[in-house]
Amino acid sequence: xxxxxxxxxxxxxxxxxYNAVGSASSDAKNKLRxxxxxPDILRKVSICMYEGExxxxxxxxxxxxxxxxxxxxxxxxxxxxxxxxxxINKAMQAGFSTASEDARNLGFGAGMxxxxxxKFSDDMSVETKLGxxxxxxMVVNL
Amino acid sequence: xxxTYMTIATVAELLNARxxxxxxxxxxxxxxxxxxxxxxxxxxYANGYKLLLSGLCNAQVIRTAEMLDxxxxxxxxxKCPDEQMIKMAASNDMVVLRTDYSMFTSSGILYQAGIKGxxx
Numbered sequence: 474x475x476x477x478x479x480x481x482x483x484x485x486x487x488x489x490x491y492n493a494v495g496s497a498s499s500d501a502k503n504k505l506r507x508x509x510x511x512p513d514i515l516r517k518v519s520i521c522m523y524e525g526e527x528x529x530x531x532x533x534x535x536x537x538x539x540x541x542x543x544x545x546x547x548x549x550x551x552x553x554x555x556x557x558x559x560x561i562n563k564a565m566q567a568g569f570s571t572a573s574e575d576a577r578n579l580g581f582g583a584g585m586x587x588x589x590x591x592k593f594s595d596d597m598s599v600e601t602k603l604g605x606x607x608x609x610x611m612v613v614n615l
Numbered sequence: 616x617x618x619t620y621m622t623i624a625t626v627a628e629l630l631n632a633r634x635x636x637x638x639x640x641x642x643x644x645x646x647x648x649x650x651x652x653x654x655x656x657x658x659x660y661a662n663g664y665k666l667l668l669s670g671l672c673n674a675q676v677i678r679t680a681e682m683l684d685x686x687x688x689x690x691x692x693x694k695c696p697d698e699q700m701i702k703m704a705a706s707n708d709m710v711v712l713r714t715d716y717s718m719f720t721s722s723g724i725l726y727q728a729g730i731k732g733x734x735x
Contacts, residue, residue: 492673494678498678583656
């Protein structure tokens, strides 16, 4: 596969099967590895996307993920039509969570998702509107 | 301090653990391990580790290990992954072990044998 053939990946995240959560991140990781993204960058992208994917399932009934492979970075756009984030500053604090017991049973929902995404991405922005949805855009530099 | 290199096969022996999948990769050597039930903390702090000990037993444990390129998962407290989880681990060339020891005891045994916790 040459770089030219794959510049964008698109995924639909469906919240029905908790066991399947992470399949988009897994697929993206394999494809990015195939086009030669170095392991340390790949891990950062994987952590960001997987935390985001988990968030989409536990907070927002799923959504869409677009991964753009650019010459100098990997950009991930995670868009959902969930409830939106009421207080983004609070949501960015490590340990703050509104997650359900189900999410906690998965090993998540401890208020580390957004902080982890910020920690492992080189740039992150969150656009959110109550009752409309949330779009998280993350960039990891190559 | 000198690092202790230990094969996954030796890890299994020390923990009286059963190898559920990935025996072919059990000759792989490890020097450090991360023990945790909270997958977000594994993602946050376990970058660079090959060995994960966990008492949480669901598909997200395998996914988390996959995202971090970990080679071996040890399920403690007798937790038994289902067939789907084992398949998922096998497709990522992971070794999956199961021990009846608790998280504390498992970690203690490995630490005493020279496996370290690494840098936080």
